[in-house]
Amino acid sequence: MTEEKKEGQAGQGGGKPKVPRQGMPEQDPHVRARNFDEVTLGYTEEQALLEASRCLQCKKPFCTTGCPVGIDIKSFIGLIQSKDYLAALAKIKESSLLPAVCGRVCPQEMQCEKVCILSKKGDSVAIGRLERFVADFQAKHGGGQIPKAAAPTGKKIAIVGAGPSGLTAAFDLTVMGHKVTVFEALHKAGGVLVYGIPEFRLPKAIVEREVKVLEQMGVEIKLNYVIGKIKTIDQLMEEDGFDAVYICNGAGLPWFMGIPGENLNGVYSANEFLTRSNLMKAFQFPEFDTPIKRFKNVAVVGGGNVAMDAVRTALRLGADNAYIVYRRSQDELPARHEEVEHAMHEGVKFKLLTAPVKVLGNEQGWVKGLECIEMELGEPDDSGRRRPVAKPGSEFTLEVDAVVVSIGTSSNPLLFQTTPGLGQTKKGYIEVENEQTCRTTKKGVFAGGDIVTGSATVILAMGAGRSAAKNIDQYLKTGEWWSK
Amino acid sequence: MEEITLREIIDYARINEENAKRFYSEAAEKASAENVRAYLKHLAKEEQKHIDHLNELEKKVDKSGKIPKSHGVAKPLGYADYVGKVRLDETASYQDVLKAAMAKEKEAFESYRKYAALSDDEKAKALFLLLADEESRHLRGFEDKYDDFMREIENN
Ligand SMILES: Cc1cc2nc3c(=O)[nH]c(=O)nc-3n(C[C@H](O)[C@H](O)[C@H](O)COP(=O)(O)OP(=O)(O)OC[C@H]3O[C@@H](n4cnc5c(N)ncnc54)[C@H](O)[C@@H]3O)c2cc1C
Ligand code: SF4
Numbered sequence: 001m002t003e004e005k006k007e008g009q010a011g012q013g014g015g016k017p018k019v020p021r022q023g024m025p026e027q028d029p030h031v032r033a034r035n036f037d038e039v040t041l042g043y044t045e046e047q048a049l050l051e052a053s054r055c056l057q058c059k060k061p062f063c064t065t066g067c068p069v070g071i072d073i074k075s076f077i078g079l080i081q082s083k084d085y086l087a088a089l090a091k092i093k094e095s096s097l098l099p100a101v102c103g104r105v106c107p108q109e110m111q112c113e114k115v116c117i118l119s120k121k122g123d124s125v126a127i128g129r130l131e132r133f134v135a136d137f138q139a140k141h142g143g144g145q146i147p148k149a150a151a152p153t154g155k156k157i158a159i160v161g162a163g164p165s166g167l168t169a170a171f172d173l174t175v176m177g178h179k180v181t182v183f184e185a186l187h188k189a190g191g192v193l194v195y196g197i198p199e200f201r202l203p204k205a206i207v208e209r210e211v212k213v214l215e216q217m218g219v220e221i222k223l224n225y226v227i228g229k230i231k232t233i234d235q236l237m238e239e240d241g242f243d244a245v246y247i248c249n250g251a252g253l254p255w256f257m258g259i260p261g262e263n264l265n266g267v268y269s270a271n272e273f274l275t276r277s278n279l280m281k282a283f284q285f286p287e288f289d290t291p292i293k294r295f296k297n298v299a300v301v302g303g304g305n306v307a308m309d310a311v312r313t314a315l316r317l318g319a320d321n322a323y324i325v326y327r328r329s330q331d332e333l334p335a336r337h338e339e340v341e342h343a344m345h346e347g348v349k350f351k352l353l354t355a356p357v358k359v360l361g362n363e364q365g366w367v368k369g370l371e372c373i374e375m376e377l378g379e380p381d382d383s384g385r386r387r388p389v390a391k392p393g394s395e396f397t398l399e400v401d402a403v404v405v406s407i408g409t410s411s412n413p414l415l416f417q418t419t420p421g422l423g424q425t426k427k428g429y430i431e432v433e434n435e436q437t438c439r440t441t442k443k444g445v446f447a448g449g450d451i452v453t454g455s456a457t458v459i460l461a462m463g464a465g466r467s468a469a470k471n472i473d474q475y476l477k478t479g480e481w482w483s484k
Numbered sequence: 485m486e487e488i489t490l491r492e493i494i495d496y497a498r499i500n501e502e503n504a505k506r507f508y509s510e511a512a513e514k515a516s517a518e519n520v521r522a523y524l525k526h527l528a529k530e531e532q533k534h535i536d537h538l539n540e541l542e543k544k545v546d547k548s549g550k551i552p553k554s555h556g557v558a559k560p561l562g563y564a565d566y567v568g569k570v571r572l573d574e575t576a577s578y579q580d581v582l583k584a585a586m587a588k589e590k591e592a593f594e595s596y597r598k599y600a601a602l603s604d605d606e607k608a609k610a611l612f613l614l615l616a617d618e619e620s621r622h623l624r625g626f627e628d629k630y631d632d633f634m635r636e637i638e639n640n
Contacts, residue, residue: 255637258583304638320564334638357566373566378559387631390562408637426519 020039021123022051033346035256036199039428040104048133052080058117062248063127066115069463071095073112073127080130086143089134097168097462100139100206101193103132106459107336139209146216150177154475158183158242160227160415163191164458165248165449168465169472170219176473180219181242185226188279191250193458195275198309200316204278228414233422237444244472246360247430247440248449248465253412256405257301261359266295266367270302270310270406277313295402297321299370301356303328308339310404311348322348323398327355327375327388353377353388357395359403369397409455429454433482439470443481446472488603490551493611494542498535499591505531507588511572511581520576527585536620551610554617558624561631564590582630589623 025041026032032039032384043051061074071092073369079088092099108114108128116124138144155178159166162184170180188194190207215221227233227249236242254269256262268276297313300307303326314322326333330352333340353375360369373395375388411428423431423441430447433439438446448464450456475481505528512524544552564586572584593616600612602627 255579258570258579260566302638328635355562355566373562375562378561381628387561387628389559390565407634408638 008296009392018168019050019054021054021126022047022129024126024129024142026386028342028345029345030343032200033312034318036316038203039200039342042136043129043133045133045137048080049083051126051130052077054118055081056117062115062117063112063125066112067095068111068459069095069466070455071112071131074188076134076439077125077127077130079132085137089138089144092131092134093195096459097171097465098164098210098458099131100135101164101202101210102459102462103128103130103135104202104206105197107457109337111459139206147171147175149174149217152179153177153476154161155186155243156181156239156241158245159450160233160234160245160247161185161191161249161449162189162211162221163248163250163449163461164193165461165465165468166191166246167214168462169219169246169248169448169469170214170465172466172469173472174214174217174219176469178473178476182219182221183225183227183231184221184223185249186279186423187223189221189223192252193364195279196271196306196309197277198274198313198316200312201309202394224474226414228418231360233415233419233442233445243444243476245445246465246468246472247415247445247447247451248461248468249412249415249451251409251411251429251450251455253410254407255410257356257407259356259358261361261367264359264361264367265365266293266402268301268402268404270306270404271409273310273404274306277317293402294318295400296398297323297398298402298404299325299351299356299400300404300406301325301370302408303333303335303352304406304408305335305339307334307404308343308348310406312343312346314402314404315346315348315401321400323351323400324348325351325354325356325372325398327353329353329377330390351398355388355390356403360397367403369399369400370403371395371397411451427454435473436467437482438464439471439482441484446475487605488608490545490607490611491542493599493615494538494545494610497596497608497615498538499533501531501538504588504592505535507584511576511584514572514574515576516574517577520581522576523578523581524572524576527581545611551607551614554614555621557617558621560590560620560623561627563627563630564623579630579633582626582633584625586630589619589626593619593623 008190010037022043027039055077057074057078063073064070076088076091079091088098096102106128112127113119113124118124157178157180159180159182162182166182170182173180186195189211193202193207194204211428233245236245252271254271296319298319300311303324307324309326311322352373355375356370357373358371359367360371362368374391376391377386378389380386416422416424421442430451431441432447432452435452438448440447446468448468451459453460508524508528508531512521515521556593558573565581570580570583596612596616596619600609600616603609603612
């Protein structure tokens with residue numbers, strides 16, 4: 001069963017008949033809460049044409065200014081209006097390698113759609129949904145070609161990490177004629193796109209398709225290859241003859257709360273929980289028998305997008321009750337509004353203004369509960385913010401058999417420990433000259449994506465990959481570097 | 485509780501602050517991360533300011549025989565109650581330092597509160613409460629910092 005989300009009417013100028021923003025067809029919440037199929041189903045051609053017809057083809061299109069990589073949105077929507085979907089896709093690909101991914105996971109409501117002129121008076125054009133439509137159209141109907149590389153330059157580049165940043169850099173550098181090898185620690189390429197974001201938001205087949213294109217272009221991807229363990233960055237450059245290295249290994253080291261009981265069995269970081277589900281195919285149980293226990297009641301601590309992914313995954317793995325435990329109020333939930341709404345419709349229970357105090361265990365050392373305390377908003381401080389303060393005596397126990405901690409991640413120390421001369425910022429990320437040049441404090445070594453910015457977005461990581469490729473190419477030609 | 489002079493109470497508070505200063509200075513020697521080291525040194529300096537403040541307080545109390553008015557107690561955010569104990573060694577992170585600092589301030593706050601409750605002498609009671617209120621504000625300062633830190637990482 002599917003349902004279509006109702007959306008408001010949008011004003012449209014020039015006396016044209018009003019076409020409302022087209023709702024996104026979705027699986028019924030009760031059904032989808034128990035399967036891993038994609039939640040949103042994508043526009044039909046008819047819906048895409050109606051939605052595209054809402055675009056005013058502005059003389060000064062604000063939408064592009066809101067896009068972190070400056071996609072020519074007006075033009076691609078214009079091409080949809082004239083039903084040239086493959087040309088629309090090609091237009092997007094001038095600026096972004098993975099439209100099928102970005103159309104699904106970019107926070108458009110904070111970017112292009114936020115500044116679309118229509119949003120001033122009503123609903124913006126559904127830019128992300130149109131982006132997804134053209135990418136899916138090509139996947140379904142074929143067309144498009146494998147991009148050609150320039151004549152070989154004889155230069156070799158190593159990329160550390162096969163996430164969106166690494167894949168983008170690999171693509172661009174290959175098109176420029178360089179020989180690219182990507183080293184990936186896990187047994188699958190794609191980074192967070194395959195091990196973090198769940199199947200029901202981003203089908204893995206999409207990422208696999210894109211990785212295959214790269215391989216067909218001649219990119220070599222070495223899996224199960226941890227740089228810093230199997231080989232160091234210095235070895236890649238000095239022994240294996242790489243002329244430059246791009247480090248884009250993400251920021252996947254989880255933070256924990258530091259409360260008693262966090263070492264009990266049944267406490268996971270969101271990363272581990274999602275990785276087990278995604279990469280070890282726990283979501284295809286019982287076909288794939290993986291070491292993930294069936295939990296009846298799961299508490300996910302945190303309120304960001306990762307927490308929403310984890311709690312919705314817990315439901316789909318068969319939990320009777322899946323809770324979000326978050327110490328702040330609903331207004332402060334950092335997750336995208338759409339994700340919170342999806343989680344609520346699927347039956348996730350939100351314990352807001354609630355802070356975990358202690359994880360309780362049974363005699364076998366497994367989680368049996370999460371002790372929490374209620375919070376209330378305190379007096380406004382100097383900045384006017386009302387921080388949540390504990391309500392004395394309001395402690396209570398949530399009976400759960402698993403706790404998933406999703407309060408953020410930081411950088412892994414391995415590469416710093418094994419790469420002399422690689423500078424680190426105060427917050428623990430790789431120091432670069434600036435985010436445009438991606439040059440680190442070590443000559444010939446570039447860095448970008450989450451390992452430079454801290455956890456951010458797919459499109460920013462891809463943008464960094466593109467900047468890095470441009471600057472690596474430049475460096476290979478001039479040999480110029482910077483000094484602090 | 486045995487009779488205790490106002491001067492002795494201030495001495496006791498000064499020893500607490502001196503211990504805290506030593507604690508941060510020693511942790512700064514051990515910490516390997518540059519930013520953590522710098523922050524610990526800053527905290528040691530802050531403790532010195534508290535010692536200076538107690539010296540001033542002692543003079544005022546000596547001179548007037550009165551206990552100055554408190555600026556009030558700060559409501560805690562609750563973090564200090566629930567973060568586990570941390571030892572600050574060479575691997576100490578900014579988060580660890582905040583946790584250790586919260587634990588220290590909370591301990592001081594509670595001990596002054598306890599002694600206030602045990603004191604029969606009105607002035608001694610008022611002085612302990614004044615000191616407790618000051619610690620509550622220090623604690624809240626660290627809890628605010630911890631809250632900002634958690635917010636920043638959780639927004640990712
Ligand atoms: C659960 C989850 C949901 C998210 N949802 C969204 C969303 O909806 N929208 C959005 O825009 N962003 C989302 N993000 C954030 C987004 O996925 C990241 O910002 C983005 O993937 C960063 O890309 P990256 O290439 O820098 O790093 P990553 O995607 O983290 O890739 C880094 C790769 O490097 C590999 N690696 C690490 N160390 C080594 C080493 N030493 N040697 C070799 N390989 C190594 C890792 O295995 C990984 O494959 C989400 C993140 C998570 C965790
Ligand atoms: S701002 Fe909105 S209406 Fe204008 S071109 Fe961009 S998508 Fe179309």
